[in-house]
Each structure stands twice: as structure tokens, then as C-alpha cells.
Amino acid sequence: MNIKKTGNTLLFLLPILLVLGLSSCKHTDLEIDKPNENFRPAGDFVKNNYDLSLFSAAMEKAGFTQKLNGTGPFTILAPSNEAFNLIGITRPSDFDKMNPDSLKFLVGSHILDRRLLSQDIPVNGIDIRYHTLAETEVYTSVFSGAEDPMIFFNGSYVSRLNVKIANGNLFVLKRVMKSSAKTTVQSWLAARPQYSIFVSALKKFGYWDELTSEGPYTIFAPKNEVFEANGLTAEVIAGLKPDRYIRSRLVGCYVFRKKHFFVSDFYVLTQINNDGGYGGFIEDDTYFMTIGANAGLYYKGNSSYSIYVRTAKNYPYDPVGSAGCDVPAGIDNLTDNGIVQDLKGLLVLPEQAYKNN
């Protein structure tokens, strides 16, 4: 009886012993490749990237580096050094010449206060807006049909997508997004003497005053040298008699009301639904104008556009004028109520806009 009981107890203990025995086995350390947790935060990442050294200098000077090494999340839309070169900034010291507030706005408007991956942007989205640290909104358009989506922030092509950083994400831009704080298309033009003849024409033909309103406007603005090359000096413009001309044709063709065109928009919409080329009558006129543009990958991110004016929509018609711009520094100047695009030619000359007697 006693032996049986002892045996029973042993039998009962056996599995426990077995478990103990097994668990006492020596484990060799199991080595698993740990995922790298040492992604640098945004500030350091930009600083350590040679191609972003100018943006890093701008960040440093505008006092953003500390903040960008914080928890975030952030999305950095970082213009490459080449992009800064396009607007004449080649050395970090060039930022010293800038107004500190403008620089702060410039850097802040290139940083989103969220983590945005390319796949977060709605497929084939147009004018999706994201909030920036400068309290502005960035217009985002994307053509998703390419192998990598072609993304444009405020018309600037993204040449490198989704560089992941510890506290967010980074896109490299082909061009600096040119926006200015608290400006209208009117104040933007007024502040630039190279457009003074165009401004005087807008004033003379009654387009100037409305340019402070909500808009949005897209203004195609020829510089003084363009007017002068066509023999239209400031004196000649001053001498024009507005009642002798069809004002919408002569001056109105440069002012698009309730339209908001980045150069890339024409390209993106052409890719998405083949409806990108603009074609429409000049307001209150029989003359017809078309706009087309190139942008994106196949053009290496270089945007350019051209405008054609003709005497009628359908054939037979005569061409009236054409002009465009392919200089990155001149296009996509964003203000609070619209966009100004530099135009390297005149569309309609005064003698083409005479009223018929």
C-alpha cells in the first residue's frame, strides 16, 4: 500500500520534474537582426545630406532645426541644392541677404505638420491641400498612373519620394515653392518693378483694382523688356486710349478670373483624364486661346507652358500670338489670391485689338 502510494506520488511528480528539467536547459542566445531604430530625425537627416545642404542652412538660420528634431510628425518638402540654384541661391551665406521673416516663412511653408507618405495622397488627386508650419496650405496634385506617382507640391515636381525619417517623411523637390506671406497678386506685381509696364496696362484698362479680391486669379505677366521689345514702352502704354480697344482682348487675355493654374496642372490633368489642355474664348470676345504645358518625369521635372491665341475657335482662323515660359524662376508664384506666371512674350498687340468702327 505504502509502496504503491510512493510510486503514485513519484508518477505524479515525474512530469513536473520533466518540465523543470527542460526549462533548466541552457539557451544559447538567439541572434535576430534587429530592425535599425536609428533613423535620424528630420533636422539631422537634412543636415547630413549633401544634396540638401542649402535647405539645411535655411532651416538652421530660420531656427527650425531644433523643432524638426522633436517628436513631430513632419513631412519635409526639401528643395534640392539644384532647386535653390535655380532661384539664385548658391551658398548658405546667400540666405543672410534675405529678410529673416521671409526666410522663416519660406522654410515653414516647406514643412507639413503631419506624416504624409505618397500613398496617403488620394489617387489622381488634384489640389489636395495640406497644412504647413507656416500656417499656409500646399496644393498637391498627383498623377498616380506612372510607375512612381508623379507628385507636384505647388507645382514643384517631387524628384525623390518617401525618404523615411524617424519623425516623419521627406520628399525632395525639383524646385523651391515660391509663395509669399500675406500677398495678393496685386501686391506681388506692385512690389516688382520689372512688371511696371504690365501693371500700368492693367490699371489703364481697368483690371488692377479687382486683383485684391478673393479670386483666385491666374495672371500671365510679361516683363517690361517684353513690352519694350514690341515697341510698347511705358509712354506708349500711357498714350493708349482705352475706348479704342477691345480691352478684354488686349489686356484681359493675361488675367484669368476664378482660375488657379500651376503649370503642372495642365500636364497632370492631361495624364489623368486627357482634359488638361485649356481651351477657351477670351472673356467677352470671339478670339480663342489654348494653353498647354510640360512637366513631370519625362521632362525631368522642368515645367514649361505655352499659350496660343487665334481669331476663332474652329478653322478657318488666323493665329494671333503665342508665348510661354520655360524658366523655373518665373513660374508658379503663389500668393494668397492666385498665381502669377511670368510670360516671355505678348499675346495680342494693340493693333490686333482695335474696335471695328
Place this chain on the structure above:
Amino acid sequence: MMLNLKIKNTLLSASAALLFFVTGCSKVEYKKIDDPAYLRVFNNLNYKIGTDNKDEMLPFLTMLIDPEMGQDGIPLNASVKGDFLDQREPYAPPYPSHVGSGTTKNNPEYPGRENVLVGPVLNGYDLSSWAQIPSGKHRIVFMFRPKNQVPFFDLETKLKKNVLIDTTIVLDSKEVYTLHVLQKDYRTKKNGIYLRKENFQKLPLSDSLVYVNFYNMSSKGYWQADNDAKGASAFGMGALGGGLRDEMNIFLSLYKNASPLPSGRIPGYGGKYLTTLKRNSEVLEVSPYFSFPLFADGSSNGIRTEMWQRFDFFAPGMDLTNNPYGMNSPNTDNNWASLNCFMAGKTPQPGMENTVNLPNMVVNIHSGIYNPRSFATVNTIEIVNGRAYLTTIQRKYAPPVY
């Protein structure tokens, strides 16, 4: 003894389970609307995003009935909400085809995907595509909303301000209504609504005849407008894309089988004049129904027919015999447009390239011992700004026997 214990145990656990079930019961509160009217809503505003209109607001809408407006005219709540109201689909089938299908929230009609109380079978017609709305006078507001998946009242404040239409409607008890959001004037882009009190459920319609009526609810000035500007040449729009003239004659042709050749037309139905269609987006009267026999094809067996329908819209003075335009040219100077109601509306007929395709009006479905069996329906064809829409209403039919 052991067995007894087992039974006891089982009993005990069973009674515990029973207790669970009993306490788990709760009273189901059935929603009920007293004196309902039946309402179906379509958004007839079409859009295609291009450079020209990307800065305009998309007609992607939220319908609010009896909204409670807060300060600054921002709606806080509404007794009925139809959210994500997208442009309508060409075919509104006789059964509720949207609820529970698809992953998108975009709703091609109201109630559509909305899980609301719907209409009963009224006088034999299945009204499950109509929502129940309390009868009486209602304020109805259509708001623009951004095209995303966020419910209207969760949107940011600045996105809840854009009113498309704010008006009142009166709905009578137990009546059937279709409500359309329409563009009234092409040039001024003025929008409005169009509320039609349907009468098909009151008419003595035969179930051996197929009925159809027509509306041209296009906006004023649409057909005169520039073809490129209104997107008339888009693929699939056919000759109708440019719009119908304000007054057009309608001719019906019935075809025996899939062959589109003139020899396939059923005798007596080769371009039969039906009616004159006038553009009308204001007067809310029901157009008269026209009919043709379900088994117009004498060689069919009286159970099933392959017959399909074609409607030609001609400017006054023209008909099938003096039509100068080619069958594949979309440029008909608004003098001629045609519709084929063939198969599921996805199959173009060879040699009829400028035709708009809609589903067959005859419904073929397994019923009783017949698979399929052909059923007559009551149809409405609506032409809105270069597009054609078919709404089909069907009677209840015998379930299939397998």
C-alpha cells in the same frame, strides 16, 4: 449513480445557458414612420474634372431634410441625411442594387446605399428603392461637400457652408416621388430641383405590355452650347452628347434578336412614331406612358423573348427614312440621337456606333419553373444634358422553383 450525476450536470449547464439566453434578449425597437411619403433622389449634375473647372465646387452633394441650422448658416443636424450623393448612374434597376454592394460610400441615388426605411410593395410595384419620408412640408437643402469618405457633419466647419439649393417641398402621404437635382440654365449655371409625383402605381397598367415615358430635363441652352465646352464628344456619349433640341419626335423600333439589321425589326415596330418630346425642367407633370407588347415578336414562345428596343429622337420633319446622317457619326447637328436598350447596356451593336446603350427594358429572370422568364416593366427615360437615364420599375413576380 454516475449516469444520474451526468444528467444532473447536463441539466445544470443547460439551465445556465438558458438563463444566459433569456437575459440576453432585448426588445427590438422597430422604426416606424407614420403617414410616409416615398422619395427617391437623383443628382443629375455631371462633372469631369479638367483645367477649366478644377477651381469650381464639385457637385458631390449631401441632402439634408429639415436641417437644424446653427450660427452662420452651418447645418448642425438634420432629420434625414443623404450623404455622398454622387452623379447618378445611367440605369436605375427595379430592385435596390446599391445597398450592401461595393466598398465605396459614393451613392448614385438616395436611398441607394443608405440603410433607411424603404417603401412597401404598392399595388404590385416594388418600392424598395424609395425611402420613407414623413409626409408634409419639408425644408430640403443640398450642400456641396468634398469628395472623400468623411461624413458630412464630421467635416471641418469651412466645408459645411456651401449650399447648392435651399428650398421647401411638400410631400403627400402614401405618394411616390422622384426628386432630381438639375441644372436649369446652362449659361448661367443656375441649379434647381425637380420633384415629380409619380402615378404608375395608380394606373391600370397591363402586365403583358411594356410601358415607357420620356422626359427631357436638360438645362436651357445646353444643346446650343459649344460641343467641346460641354464635353459632348467624350467617348460613349454618342450623338446624344450634344443634347436634344427642345422639341424632338420619338420613334420606336423593336428588334427580334441580337441582329441589328433592319430585317431583324419586328413588323409594325420599325420606327413607329410615339410622341413629341419637349424640353421641360420646370413643369412637374408625369408624361403619358406609351406601351408595346411584351411578346411583340410573334415567333416567341410566350414565356421568353429576346426582343430589344431602340428609340430614335429626330428633329421635326425627319424620320428613319430621310435621315441623312451616318450611323457612326456623333455629329448630327442635334437633329438625331438614338438609344439602344439591349442586353445589359454594355454591349454596343455593330453599325450603331453613335448610339447610347442602356439595358433592355424587358427583365429576364428565373421565376416559377421557367429560367428565364420575361417580364414586362414600367420605364422612364430621362434625357439630361446629353446623357440618357433609364429607370425601370417591376412588379412582384413568382419566386423561382428549383
